[in-house]
Amino acid sequence: MPSFQPVRGMRDLIGQEAQAFTYIVTKARKTANLYGFREVITPHVESLDLLSAKSGEEIRQRMFIFKDLGDRQVALRPEFTASIARLVTSNLKNEPKPLRLFSSGTVYRYDEPQRGRYREFWQSNFELIGSDKPEADAEIVLLTNFLMTNLGLKYYAFKIGSIGVIRGILNADGIDEKTQNNVLQLMDKKDLDSALKLVDSEKCRTTLKGLINIKGENWQETIEKMKSYLEYYDEAKIAVENLHLTLNLITESTNIKLTLEPAFARGLEYYTGMIFEVYIPQLDIALGGGGRYDRLIETFGGEPTPAVGCAHGIDRVALALQIQGTTFELTTEKRVVVIPITDAVRTQAFKIAQSLRLSGVAVEFEVMGRKMVKALEDADKRKIGFAVIVGERELKEDAVVLKDLVNRKQKQVTLKNLVEEIKN
Numbered sequence: 001m002p003s004f005q006p007v008r009g010m011r012d013l014i015g016q017e018a019q020a021f022t023y024i025v026t027k028a029r030k031t032a033n034l035y036g037f038r039e040v041i042t043p044h045v046e047s048l049d050l051l052s053a054k055s056g057e058e059i060r061q062r063m064f065i066f067k068d069l070g071d072r073q074v075a076l077r078p079e080f081t082a083s084i085a086r087l088v089t090s091n092l093k094n095e096p097k098p099l100r101l102f103s104s105g106t107v108y109r110y111d112e113p114q115r116g117r118y119r120e121f122w123q124s125n126f127e128l129i130g131s132d133k134p135e136a137d138a139e140i141v142l143l144t145n146f147l148m149t150n151l152g153l154k155y156y157a158f159k160i161g162s163i164g165v166i167r168g169i170l171n172a173d174g175i176d177e178k179t180q181n182n183v184l185q186l187m188d189k190k191d192l193d194s195a196l197k198l199v200d201s202e203k204c205r206t207t208l209k210g211l212i213n214i215k216g217e218n219w220q221e222t223i224e225k226m227k228s229y230l231e232y233y234d235e236a237k238i239a240v241e242n243l244h245l246t247l248n249l250i251t252e253s254t255n256i257k258l259t260l261e262p263a264f265a266r267g268l269e270y271y272t273g274m275i276f277e278v279y280i281p282q283l284d285i286a287l288g289g290g291g292r293y294d295r296l297i298e299t300f301g302g303e304p305t306p307a308v309g310c311a312h313g314i315d316r317v318a319l320a321l322q323i324q325g326t327t328f329e330l331t332t333e334k335r336v337v338v339i340p341i342t343d344a345v346r347t348q349a350f351k352i353a354q355s356l357r358l359s360g361v362a363v364e365f366e367v368m369g370r371k372m373v374k375a376l377e378d379a380d381k382r383k384i385g386f387a388v389i390v391g392e393r394e395l396k397e398d399a400v401v402l403k404d405l406v407n408r409k410q411k412q413v414t415l416k417n418l419v420e421e422i423k424n
Contacts, residue, residue, distance in 0.1 A: 009111070009119025020318040021122060024151065025104050028124035028312065031147045032102035033335070034357050035139065036364030037126055039102045042083035048073040051082050054270035054296055058185060062110040064119075076108035080125035081270070081296070081309055088129055089302035096378065097130025097305075098368055104314075115319070116285050122314035126290075128367070129297070132306035134242055135367040137274045137292060138249035138350070140310050144278055144288055145256050146357060151317060152326035156280045156287070157257040160219075161264030162243045163291065164273040165211070165226065168236030173204040187265035207233070211262035219247055219260040226262050239273060246274055253350040270296040274308070282323045288312035335362030336386040336422060337379040341372055349390040352400065352415065356388070359419040380405050386422055 006012055013021055032039065052060045055078060064076040077083055080103050092099060103125040111117055126143060128136050141158065148156050163184065170180045179198055186195035192212055199205050210229040216222055223244050230236045243260075250256060266275050266289060273292030280287065290310025297305040320326075336356065340349035353363045364384065366375045372389060379387055389401040394412060402421055403410040413421045 007119075009113045011118060011120075017318070020321060021314055024314050024317050024321075025122075025124065027151050028104060028147060028314075029102070031143060031150065032100075032126065034146070034362040035100065035126075035143050036335075036337075036362065037100040037102040037128075039104075040084070040087060041105070042077075042080070042087060042103060044077055044106070044108075045074050046077055046083055046086070048075045050086055050300065051075050051077060053082065053299055054268070055079070055082065056181070056185065056267045056269045058267050059109065064108050064110060078109045079107055079268070080105075080123060080311060081127065081268075081293070082300075084125070084127045084129075084309070085297045085300050085302070085307075088297055088305065088307075089300045093302065096381075098136070099127070099129040100364070101127045101129065116283060116313075116316045118315060123311045124314060125309065125311045127307060127309035129305060129307040129309075131308075131367045131369075132294065133367055133369055134245035134249060135346070135350070135365065136306075136308050137242075137246040138253070139365060139367060140290060140308050141246075141250050141256075141276055142253060142354065144276075144290075144310055144312065145250075145254060146354075147312065148278060148287070151321065152324075153280060153287075153317070153320055154324055154326070156278055156320075157259065158276055158278050159261055159264055160243075160247065160258055160274065160276045161261050162239050162274050163265065163271040164239030164242070165230070165236045165262065166208070166265065167272065168239050169204060169207050169230075169233050170199070171235055172233050173199070173201040175199065175201075175204070181269045184265045184269070185267065187263060188267045192263065203232075208263075214262050217259050219251075219258065222260040222262065223247070243274055249347060249350055252347045253354050266291065270299075276310075280320050280324070283316065283320060285316060286313070287316045287320055335364075335384065336388055337364045337366060337375070337384050338388045338390065339366045339372055339375045339379075341389065341391040345390045345392055345395060348395060352388060352390060352418075355415075356419065356422075361419060361422055376403070376405070388418065 059078050063078050068074050084101055106120050106122055108120055183195045183198050196205050207229050214222055214225045226240050270293040271291045272294045275291030277286035277289035292308040294306045338349050338353040340346045353365045356363050387403040394400050399412050399414045401410055402413045
């Protein structure tokens with residue numbers, strides 16, 4: 001009798017391994033709830049045209065592609081974002097924005113199997129669709145930071161960059177999209193010399209070289225150095241300013257270890273702005289990553305819709321937990337919307353949202369830039385129980401306004417007593 005084994009690059013999960021995956025998915029699902037993301041489940045098999053439209057040449061070459069019995073070209077999904085974009089242009093096209101969508105499950109790429117890399121692997125995926133604000137970019141990074149912390153991981157750090165800056169430079173010099181994608185693919189592989197050879201303009205090459213050579217862990221200094229190379233690149237200047245605002249929101253809201261790398265790129269072609277990855281010192285492969293993609297949804301026939309998202313490699317996170325000997329502990333949950341009245345209190349409101357989440361309260365932050373009345377109307381429609389309204393006058397007294405959206409009552413509450421008031 002033959003002894004059957006899993007197909008190469010696939011594996012069975014048994015006992016503690018299976019428990020670790022369940023633990024991580026449970027934590028991801030709880031994080032989704034705390035940040036106001038609702039779960040969606042999409043097919044493992046999609047049309048090849050959909051999956052190959054903006055995935056990048058390297059991923060296209062590694063997809064599991066076959067014909068179904070109707071002679072249609074289909075493939076196993078290599079990631080979640082294309083499926084979510086399809087969903088947004090169809091079943092969810094009339095839903096109010098922002099859409100916060102969470103998925104988890106297996107994805108497939110024909111990579112060479114090695115430590116932490118398989119042909120069938122698990123991801124948790126988060127997409128925030130409809131906002132072009134830096135708050136949305138910051139929330140995706142903070143969400144990842146929150147998940148890593150609550151999983152019990154230690155010594156992890158973020159690498160952050162901006163495809164928007166690089167594309168802004170390349171666009172200004174008239175470089176076509178196909179060449180841009182090739183440049184970014186080579187930069188992702190750290191083959192910077194080959195990437196620069198694809199650029200004909202001496203001015204463009206000099207600018208990119210300048211960005212590539214910027215070093216240092218102080219992100220504020222790195223931002224200023226980046227700006228010094230972008231005097232003649234208006235689109236890139238806007239991108240770096242957005243990155244500046246995003247990083248400020250992130251670092252003012254929580255303790256986080258990050259480095260800003262101007263020449264950092266990722267393999268997917270659909271990125272248009274901020275990108276990031278998260279690592280631990282013991283592994284040289286990313287545990288997760290993501291970024292902004294403002295033109296993908298219209299590629300699939302939808303209205304122009306800004307979006308940002310991220311995915312976390314559950315196989316790699318499980319490996320990281322094993323390496324660090326991390327024990328499993330589940331947390332509690334709860335839920336409100338936090339609304340800053342003005343831009344002046346936005347950062348403080350972000351801090352309050354983070355503090356509530358750390359106390360087990362599920363929080364959606366107002367990332368659409370709505371006025372208070374509209375934000376409250378939206379929260380009411382979606383049956384959110386409480387609103388924390390952050391205003392300058394109340395903050396001077398270390399307080400906020402807590403509004404009970406069910407009983408139509410509100411009162412001023414000190415920050416010290418906020419969690420107790422919500423839970424009671």
